[in-house]
Amino acid sequence: MKKSLLGLMSAFVIISICIVPATVHAEVAIIVHPSNTNSLNSSEISRIFLGKKRSFPDGSEAIAVDQKEGSPSRNSFVTNVLKKSGQQMKAYWAQLLFTGKGRPPKEVGEDGDVKRLISQNPALIGYIDSSKADDSVKVVHKF
Amino acid sequence: MSVRTVLLLAILPTIFAPLAFSDVSFTGYGSIIAGQTLGTVDDPLNPGQKRDQILTADFYDVGQYDNEFSFTPESIFALQATADIGEDLRITAQLVAKGVDDFEPEFDWFYFTYQASENLTLMAGRRNLPMYYYSEFSEVGYAYPWMRPPSNLYWWQITQFNSLQAMYDFEMGDYSSTLTFFHGNERSEDNVEMKFYDELFGGTAESVDELWTDITGINWSVSGDNFDVRFVYFQNDRDRDTIQPDGSIDPFDPFSQTFVGFGGKVDMYPFTFLFDMNIVYYDDVHKTEFPTYLLSVVYNYEKFQPYIVYSKANQERTTGAGKSKDLEEHHILGVGVRYNLFSKASIKIQYDDFIDEGEESTGWAYHGDSQTLTIGLDFIFN
Numbered sequence: 001m002k003k004s005l006l007g008l009m010s011a012f013v014i015i016s017i018c019i020v021p022a023t024v025h026a027e028v029a030i031i032v033h034p035s036n037t038n039s040l041n042s043s044e045i046s047r048i049f050l051g052k053k054r055s056f057p058d059g060s061e062a063i064a065v066d067q068k069e070g071s072p073s074r075n076s077f078v079t080n081v082l083k084k085s086g087q088q089m090k091a092y093w094a095q096l097l098f099t100g101k102g103r104p105p106k107e108v109g110e111d112g113d114v115k116r117l118i119s120q121n122p123a124l125i126g127y128i129d130s131s132k133a134d135d136s137v138k139v140v141h142k143f
Numbered sequence: 144m145s146v147r148t149v150l151l152l153a154i155l156p157t158i159f160a161p162l163a164f165s166d167v168s169f170t171g172y173g174s175i176i177a178g179q180t181l182g183t184v185d186d187p188l189n190p191g192q193k194r195d196q197i198l199t200a201d202f203y204d205v206g207q208y209d210n211e212f213s214f215t216p217e218s219i220f221a222l223q224a225t226a227d228i229g230e231d232l233r234i235t236a237q238l239v240a241k242g243v244d245d246f247e248p249e250f251d252w253f254y255f256t257y258q259a260s261e262n263l264t265l266m267a268g269r270r271n272l273p274m275y276y277y278s279e280f281s282e283v284g285y286a287y288p289w290m291r292p293p294s295n296l297y298w299w300q301i302t303q304f305n306s307l308q309a310m311y312d313f314e315m316g317d318y319s320s321t322l323t324f325f326h327g328n329e330r331s332e333d334n335v336e337m338k339f340y341d342e343l344f345g346g347t348a349e350s351v352d353e354l355w356t357d358i359t360g361i362n363w364s365v366s367g368d369n370f371d372v373r374f375v376y377f378q379n380d381r382d383r384d385t386i387q388p389d390g391s392i393d394p395f396d397p398f399s400q401t402f403v404g405f406g407g408k409v410d411m412y413p414f415t416f417l418f419d420m421n422i423v424y425y426d427d428v429h430k431t432e433f434p435t436y437l438l439s440v441v442y443n444y445e446k447f448q449p450y451i452v453y454s455k456a457n458q459e460r461t462t463g464a465g466k467s468k469d470l471e472e473h474h475i476l477g478v479g480v481r482y483n484l485f486s487k488a489s490i491k492i493q494y495d496d497f498i499d500e501g502e503e504s505t506g507w508a509y510h511g512d513s514q515t516l517t518i519g520l521d522f523i524f525n
Binding site for chain 1: 170233264270280319368410
């Protein structure tokens, strides 16, 4: 009786460890204003969101906007596009902010808020769940 | 409150008030850190006597731990105000209050930033001197994994200067690069660290003024997806006024120094490797050299970041009658864990084993060994 209970518990533990909480990879679309004719590769997108680049390839101003912390699109963007952990991003911006070398992008809400702002301002670049993209914005990349 | 602080607090509203309609923002950071050393040691400067182990966690302000559990050596609160004047000009000021100063706020940073072009940024004002990799943000605990950048490396009596800086950003293939040129001066009146040494070795000085002038050099940093490295080179002139109670000033031979270093971090998930290798050359009568380095590994596991950090500091007089390798020398092995509590806050616990490798008979082994336990909470707000 004891042996089978032990076996059952071990199986339970092993199965629990194996069932890793499914992290949903939301496909993220990088969006700009429809009048923006620039094409951007992932490295250029990264640089704009990390504050290393302030303009699009054609020289026009580029202002990145972030979603609020915890949003699925933001988590997916940081992991898959910026290739950093949430913690690395916070440390990165703390370093830049308090040495006066940069400021993190403004947080503007969630997918709907980002889409609305970008459809109104040619200088902005942001990211949304790609299923939410429509004609009011232009998609420059998908991850 | 010092006269300078009162004057600056009075001036600040008159500078920021007209800008009330422009983009003024307040951010800040802080650390609440407490700890103590864990035993006693033979006093290297008084053979035959014992004293508490002492860890100097902050050399510049002489923030030290002894056997009494204390919050004052390293706790710090800082408020940063930035005001945008038009599109390209920004003023930044940082008001810092440290436990070691009884939390008396002081304007440690005050500078202008001008975006001259897409790639060129100019700065003028008072900032931290970019010596070691973490020098410019050494007090922002939230931004690095350990309790502090290893104190035996961050051991200089000057940490700030009044400067002009030009930063040029450019791309090197897939990598981003920034070349910074800086020039400035610092006259540290009533320098806390130098007064401490004077007293420690039986001096009678009323105060010590430390002068680092014509500080001129560069930082060159390169970063990619999973690394960030920085090369530093600068030179400056050194002078010191040790002022006795009667107003007389001790003789001192000015000299110049050169600082060279290479440091950074590399992410190889789940590990992060951090390193910093530096050497300072004095153009003094002994041609003194100070080689130092740090190596650290952090293991990143969800919200936990356990780490090991090893730092070594050395001093050598390479020529003349005083030629010697048996001067100040020490290393620290630190182990600890950082736990990322929630957004913008983390807690850390760290154990440091400081080994004083100096030759006791020379008087350079004045730190003595120590084992220290500290626990801290770091936070930022923005």
